[in-house]
Amino acid sequence: MSSTAEPIQPTPYIVTQNQAAGASAPSPNSDFEVAARGLIAVPDVPVIVSHTDPSKVVWDLTAYEFLAGAEWNEAPACANPLLWRQGQLAAQAGLFQVISGGGRTIYQVRGYDLSNMTILNGDHGLIVIDPLASYETAKAALALYRGATKDRTPISTLIYTHSHVDHFGGARGLFAELNDQVPTTLKVYAPTGFLEHAISENVYAGPAMARRAEYMYAAALGKGSDGQIGTGLGQTISTGEVTLIAPTDNIGDGPATPQKEWNSSYVIPWRDGLYARTVDGVPMVFQLTPGTEAPAEMNFYFPEPRALCMAENATHNLHNILSIRGAQVRDAHVWSTYLTEAIQAFAPYSDVEFASHHWSDMLKEAFWAPPATTEYGRVIALDDVIGTKVRALESLGRRHARFEFSLPDLRDRLAGADWLADDAFAAYELGPDQIQELRTWAVAWVTDLNARLHADEDFDFDGE
Ligand SMILES: [Zn+2]
Helix, strand or coil, X not given: CXXXXXXXXXXXXXXXXXXXXXXXXCCCCCHHHHHHCCXXXXXXXCEEECCCCCCCEEEECCCCHHHHCCCCCCCCCCCCHHHHHHHHHHCCCEEEEEEEECCEEEEEEECCCCCCEEEEECXXXXXXXXXXXXXXXXXXXXXXXXXXXXXXXXXXXXXXXXXCHHHCCCHHHHHHXXXXXXXXXXXXXXXXXXXXXXXXXXXXXXXXXXXXXXXXXXXXXXXXXXXXXXXXXXXXXXXXXXXXXXXXXXXXXXXXCCHHHCCHHHCCCCCCCEEEEEECCEEEEEEECCCCCCCXXXXXXXXXXXXXXXXXXXXXXXXXXXXXXXXXXXXXXXXXXXXXXXXXXXXXXXXXXXXXXXXXXECCHHHHCCCEEECCEEECCCCCCCCCCHHHHHHHHHHHCCCCCCHHHHHHHHHHHHXXXXXXXXXXXXXXXXXXXXXXXXXXXXXXXXXHHHXXXXXXXXXX
């Protein structure tokens, strides 16, 4: 159902409200740079059409080009400037490399639907996380990945982060390349309760929710600076065929992993309630987060590339609690509790965080700060970092840091030393031996900081 109505001019009240919202817009900052990072292939088709009716466009990759050419702070009077800016960020479409490390490379296809599709290499096949909202967009997203990487490896595993349709609806589209035959060996992981909630929200309540979603996402409205400019979470939702492949393994049906079964390959320390699993050869640690953004949802950590998937629990917007389309109301308190737990359990051991919407965040960003010149010479970030006793340094940092000083931040910056290219150290005129020594020293300090932070020690900075 397309709207044929002409746009009307906004009322003075709307214009005033939009201007007020614009006053709180963040400056361009690094969001645009971060959102573009890792792009390795742009969309290779202008539109994605229905696989049952090729005259019907289910996703238009050119619809938001009007945003790309505009300035972030020059929203038209009828648009909320924050949504305008968010639209420019979220409209960036293509294949992105999120991180490569520990023998695994994580990719995301973004801008092919409301949500992201994530792909990484398992031991025997590809692991696909959240195959978008419809058959056609998932098929096209996989084709983009295959075309750009020349990787023909079959899919061994699907993981659904949660029970919302934009995270499972395209499942069967991934097997279009096999004439829609889903391999009997396919493993499908989901949080416990997934199927029950996927069906109750999208089948029983489906027609009512789909209708209200029309108003929430305005998928049928014309795209343009005086039309639909995005939903904040992504641009809009695709309108292809919704499919589902039922899970074969529910995370959380059994007991959490006991401490005695924990091993060093999981990298993070054991905590009660985490589920360590090996998924097609890839170690993963799952945190169930029921009753948050969805009734069945989970975050998970990849020890090998030190990457954290936050499902839809932490994206680049403040998520709604009461959804207009009628999804189950979210419990903000429960949600915040699980976020805190995720930060404590995973963040110190993660180099990158990604989610099933929006762009990914490098958590070691601070370490890339240019060297500062001090009376002691050029230093990494905090003043006087190199060559002084560790505890004394922390004390100095606390007294003299230009920013609020925190031990977790310091630990994260130091952990980045292991990850930084030699060239970055060479900029400080260090030779190979010195670089190695510096890395070893940083790792030792990180280990020390981790042990003390983990023990929740009450530091007395001046008492050492
Ligand atoms: Zn979603």
